[in-house]
Amino acid sequence: MSTQETSSGRERGPARWVAGLMLAMALAVGGWFLLAPSAKAPDVTFPSIDGRQVQQADLQGKVVLVNFWATSCVTCVKKMPMIVDSFQKYQGQGFDVVAVAMQYDPANYVLNFAETRKLPFTVALDPVGDIAKAFGDVTLTPTSFLVGRDGRIIKRYLGDVDQRVYFADIEKALAS
Numbered sequence: 001m002s003t004q005e006t007s008s009g010r011e012r013g014p015a016r017w018v019a020g021l022m023l024a025m026a027l028a029v030g031g032w033f034l035l036a037p038s039a040k041a042p043d044v045t046f047p048s049i050d051g052r053q054v055q056q057a058d059l060q061g062k063v064v065l066v067n068f069w070a071t072s073c074v075t076c077v078k079k080m081p082m083i084v085d086s087f088q089k090y091q092g093q094g095f096d097v098v099a100v101a102m103q104y105d106p107a108n109y110v111l112n113f114a115e116t117r118k119l120p121f122t123v124a125l126d127p128v129g130d131i132a133k134a135f136g137d138v139t140l141t142p143t144s145f146l147v148g149r150d151g152r153i154i155k156r157y158l159g160d161v162d163q164r165v166y167f168a169d170i171e172k173a174l175a176s
């Protein structure tokens with residue numbers, strides 16, 4: 001065996017050990033998040049475009065999708081019909097939706113979008129970003145949270161989501 005092979009073998013040993021340790025730590029942290037109890041949804045007020053003040057407490061006992069979106073977000077606009085479909089399909093079983101327009105989205109754009117697309121659920125404005133901050137400082141759209149009947153966040157969705165997974169998540173939450 002040459003000196004180069006021995007040296008090379010020794011260099012890989014510590015690198016493998018460090019990589020293994022990092023993988024073990026990542027799995028431990030990931031496992032903790034999977035097993036840790038879900039966080040309670042923040043106690044916020046959703047100022048709707050129709051003038052209502054919807055309290056988080058008003059939604060207690062329902063499965064709720066809190067969807068952060070913007071009229072300028074292509075994926076948000078593409079995803080909205082799926083959210084409308086889910087609301088119409090499951091509202092009779094205790095499902096509700098609150099679509100929170102991001103702070104930078106002009107109120108007149110949000111109102112026009114909601115009216116022209118006849119959004120059947122609560123559309124809220126977040127004029128200073130307090131709601132987005134309360135939900136973990138949401139900055140990317142779309143970001144959605146599925147909240148269980150007990151007020152705990154069941155799942156967080158970022159970006160586009162597979163419709164089958166989304167509907168299955170709602171059905172599972174409604175069944176529990």
